[in-house]
Amino acid sequence: xxxxxxxxxxxxxxxxxxxxxxxxxxxxxxxxxxxxxxxxxxxxxxxxxxxxxxxxxxxxxx
Numbered sequence: 001x002x003x004x005x006x007x008x009x010x011x012x013x014x015x016x017x018x019x020x021x022x023x024x025x026x027x028x029x030x031x032x033x034x035x036x037x038x039x040x041x042x043x044x045x046x047x048x049x050x051x052x053x054x055x056x057x058x059x060x061x062x
Contacts, residue, residue, distance in 0.1 A: 008050075009045060010045050016053060036049060038052050
C-alpha cells in the first residue's frame with residue numbers, strides 16, 4: 001500500500017520537474033504507468049506515486 005505522504009498531484013509533479021502540467025500528462029501517458037503508479041483523480045488531475053515521479057525525473061533528464 002502506498003503511503004499518502006508519497007503521493008503527488010499533477011501540479012506538484014510538474015513543479016518538481018519544472019515542466020508544464022499539460023506536457024507532464026502527455027509524457028506520463030506515453031510511459032503507460034500501472035494503476036499503482038498513476039491514476040486519475042479528477043478532470044486533468046492525476047495522482048502519482050513517488051516511484052512514478054522518479055521515473056519521470058529520469059526520463060525528463062534525457
